[in-house]
Amino acid sequence: MLKTFKMGGVHPAENKLSAGKAIEKLPLPKTVSIPVAQHIGAPATVVVKRGDEVKVGTVIAQSSGFVSTNIHSSVSGKVAKIDDVMDASGYKKKAVVISVEGDEWEQGIDTSDTLIKETHLDAKEINAKILAAGIVGLGGATFPTHVKLSPPPGMTAEVLLINGVECEPYLTSDHRLMLEKTAEIIVGTKLLMKSLGVNKAVIGIENNKPDAITRMKDFTANEPEITVQPLKVKYPQGGEKQLIKAVTGKEVPSGALPIAVGAVVNNVGTAFAVYEAVMKNKPLIERVVTVTGKSVKEPSNLMVRVGTPVTELVEAAGGMPEDTGKVISGGPMMGRALTTLEVPVTKGTSGILLIRNEESKRSEMEPCIRCGKCVNVCPMGLEPFLLMTMSEKKLWERSEDRHVMDCIECGSCSFTCPSNRPLLDYIRLGKGTVGKLIRARKSQN
Amino acid sequence: MNKLLTVSPSPHVKGDESIRKIMYGVVLAMLPAFAMSAMFFGWNSVKVTLIAVAASVFFEYVIQKYIMKVKPTVDDGSAIVTGILLAFNVPVGLPVWLIILGALVAIGVGKMSFGGLGQNPFNPALVGRVFLLISFPVQMTTWAPNKLAADGFSGATPLGLLKEGLKSGKTISEITSQLPSHFDLFWGNMSGSLGEISAVALLLGGLYMLWKKIITWHTPIAVLGTVFIFEGILWLANPERFMDPMFHLFTGGVMLGAIFMATDMVSSPMTHVGQLIFGIGIGIITVLIRNFGAYPEGISFAILIMNAFTPLINAYVKPARFGRIA
Numbered sequence: 001m002l003k004t005f006k007m008g009g010v011h012p013a014e015n016k017l018s019a020g021k022a023i024e025k026l027p028l029p030k031t032v033s034i035p036v037a038q039h040i041g042a043p044a045t046v047v048v049k050r051g052d053e054v055k056v057g058t059v060i061a062q063s064s065g066f067v068s069t070n071i072h073s074s075v076s077g078k079v080a081k082i083d084d085v086m087d088a089s090g091y092k093k094k095a096v097v098i099s100v101e102g103d104e105w106e107q108g109i110d111t112s113d114t115l116i117k118e119t120h121l122d123a124k125e126i127n128a129k130i131l132a133a134g135i136v137g138l139g140g141a142t143f144p145t146h147v148k149l150s151p152p153p154g155m156t157a158e159v160l161l162i163n164g165v166e167c168e169p170y171l172t173s174d175h176r177l178m179l180e181k182t183a184e185i186i187v188g189t190k191l192l193m194k195s196l197g198v199n200k201a202v203i204g205i206e207n208n209k210p211d212a213i214t215r216m217k218d219f220t221a222n223e224p225e226i227t228v229q230p231l232k233v234k235y236p237q238g239g240e241k242q243l244i245k246a247v248t249g250k251e252v253p254s255g256a257l258p259i260a261v262g263a264v265v266n267n268v269g270t271a272f273a274v275y276e277a278v279m280k281n282k283p284l285i286e287r288v289v290t291v292t293g294k295s296v297k298e299p300s301n302l303m304v305r306v307g308t309p310v311t312e313l314v315e316a317a318g319g320m321p322e323d324t325g326k327v328i329s330g331g332p333m334m335g336r337a338l339t340t341l342e343v344p345v346t347k348g349t350s351g352i353l354l355i356r357n358e359e360s361k362r363s364e365m366e367p368c369i370r371c372g373k374c375v376n377v378c379p380m381g382l383e384p385f386l387l388m389t390m391s392e393k394k395l396w397e398r399s400e401d402r403h404v405m406d407c408i409e410c411g412s413c414s415f416t417c418p419s420n421r422p423l424l425d426y427i428r429l430g431k432g433t434v435g436k437l438i439r440a441r442k443s444q445n
Numbered sequence: 446m447n448k449l450l451t452v453s454p455s456p457h458v459k460g461d462e463s464i465r466k467i468m469y470g471v472v473l474a475m476l477p478a479f480a481m482s483a484m485f486f487g488w489n490s491v492k493v494t495l496i497a498v499a500a501s502v503f504f505e506y507v508i509q510k511y512i513m514k515v516k517p518t519v520d521d522g523s524a525i526v527t528g529i530l531l532a533f534n535v536p537v538g539l540p541v542w543l544i545i546l547g548a549l550v551a552i553g554v555g556k557m558s559f560g561g562l563g564q565n566p567f568n569p570a571l572v573g574r575v576f577l578l579i580s581f582p583v584q585m586t587t588w589a590p591n592k593l594a595a596d597g598f599s600g601a602t603p604l605g606l607l608k609e610g611l612k613s614g615k616t617i618s619e620i621t622s623q624l625p626s627h628f629d630l631f632w633g634n635m636s637g638s639l640g641e642i643s644a645v646a647l648l649l650g651g652l653y654m655l656w657k658k659i660i661t662w663h664t665p666i667a668v669l670g671t672v673f674i675f676e677g678i679l680w681l682a683n684p685e686r687f688m689d690p691m692f693h694l695f696t697g698g699v700m701l702g703a704i705f706m707a708t709d710m711v712s713s714p715m716t717h718v719g720q721l722i723f724g725i726g727i728g729i730i731t732v733l734i735r736n737f738g739a740y741p742e743g744i745s746f747a748i749l750i751m752n753a754f755t756p757l758i759n760a761y762v763k764p765a766r767f768g769r770i771a
Contacts (some may be wrong), residue, residue, distance in 0.1 A: 007765070007767055010460065012458055012460070013458075090452070169458065241767065241768070245767075251767055251768045252768050253768045253769075253770050254766065254767075254768040254769060254770060255770075256768070320448070324448070324450075325450070325451050326450055326451045326452070326453075326457060327450055328457055332455075332456060332457045332458040333455060333456045333457075333458065334455050334456070335455055335457065336455070337450070337451065337452040337453055337454075337455075337457065338450065338452070339450060339452055340450070353457075355457060359458070360451040360457075361451060362453060362459075363459075366464055366518075366521070366562075367561065367562050367563035367564070368563050369464060369467075369562060369563045369710050369711055370563060370710050370711050370712075370713075370715060371467070371710040372710070372714075372715035372716065373462065375715050375716060375764055376717075378764075379767065380766065380767040380768075381764045381765050381766040381767045381769075382764070382766070383715070383763070383764065385715070403766060406766065406767070406768070409455075411455050411456030414456050414459075415456050415458065415459060415460050416460050416462055417462070418462040418463050418464050418466070418467055419464055419563075420459070420463075422454075424454065424455065424456065425454050428454070
């Protein structure tokens, strides 16, 4: 019996079209636009100006608070301008636009492939290097990693969970990383363990990646502190609360952080980035992005420099198919639909998914037939049909009472509803409004 | 870039559930019982079913288009399901005008007056059926002979015979010889309404719906389990006054009610625990009416009564929350 989370979950078609494609380096673009807000928390403060010469790894924006981090240039060249640029959110955000010249890296960065296993650095030093390198959660949430590795006073970490689940359909970047950078991920895991001060790590991988499970198991055969845990294929197994539940059996209490049950969760990509940052002095300036879709000529996994326009990725995958109706940044369950391909890849871009026209349009909404399927599939034990009605009727206090803030926005409810009701849309509206009310209440007290 | 892209919030993929799939799945599940009724009652059962379905669809279409002034949704299959269930709940000899009247009440009063699909607090087919039973008791309890039954049981259903026998002072042992055997009851060699007679056909339909995830086991097992247990307790206490629990399971539309009527999604609770409570309530009320009430069978009334409790059950029985602070 494979481990899994008990409550809820759905089984969207996996469509892992690019699973067999090795990671390829995408050629350097002519210009990159690097937003200063690629992470949860305060946007970084720009420290360069128009005309400045930069190399790969030059700090172009600095962390502006505790929950913030550094942004580095991903290319060498000249700063063309500092401007508001359209990004995946659909809004214009401040970004540093650099015209690319050559590929010169900052001194001290080790660009070789040699595996470095040992370090004399202690936990604090490792954490400092992670902050300096601008590492954020690469699973998509982009939470500054050095903050996650600094538990609040009174809370201690007992176990590190490495998230190799990749439960979203279509996405395969984590899968390929686990196959191609296995040793590096293990070293990164040990660095994270040292930084946290834990002697136990579990790497969770969904069972639809048997080759990755075998390889990771082989490479951890001599590491008694690290176990590989295969998990049942069920969305959203990759959600950190669901991962913690499946692996440790513990439920993160409503409103609390995973550290409350002694767990810290990091994506495999983050573990790899931590390895590069600590062992190779390489800041976070590139990541693996899956470009995929049923009509895409060459579904691929590309190593892309941050700030590269999405147009370049689509070109490399064979160009935008004729029948494309929607372009998504991320996966099909939680990703964001783009208004244009002229947006930059950021630290949080896990995939670019091109969806066919006929699958892009929503069907007409029908009345709720009270089938209860949304309740059955919700991994947080909520009642999506009820939360939707409360948002419709603007009953915000009751919505808060019915725990709308517990929703992880996984989309299982909307995915399942036989009446095509936009449950998640209304729940998000409820979360936004209730969130504002809570903040207003807090600031009054 | 001159191509227009569709932009909408996540999720961007959809499962293959739909109202149509659910409704037509239920229709498929009812085919075995429909086939058995045709075998036992002949061409008339097909006639009754077709009239009930046609009338239900017609009334829904007309009411939606001309009275509610909304786009008719008869193609979602829910009116067809109501029509078939109404037909299953009446005797095969029911006059045509009463079938049509029943459909009008089921759809018009039981469903459309509350706002249409998803809004009705009561099972529409049962609203129609109970209306007919109370307003036209004679026609609704005139049973045609079962063509294939060994001794051509006619005139009364097994429960009817039981009630009459007990009223006239006979003991169970004396009445049993008049009643069909357990095998006959399971297969359908008895009198009754169109859909209620063959337990095996109904069970097949129930298994199909479970496989297709149209229903879950909670409501049917709660109803059947409760009826079985309480009838069992009564029978053990006084076997001369109460029939054995297997008899009760196979008669009086308990199978039809538990599998097809109580499981109506709109009028039953949303959570599994709520459905268990709902089913247990139906079972208890059915047993009470059957053994201590005036009517020989009580499941129609039991389901309607528990339908009324559904909003209350939904309000108090909430799903277990992830990470609830105990």
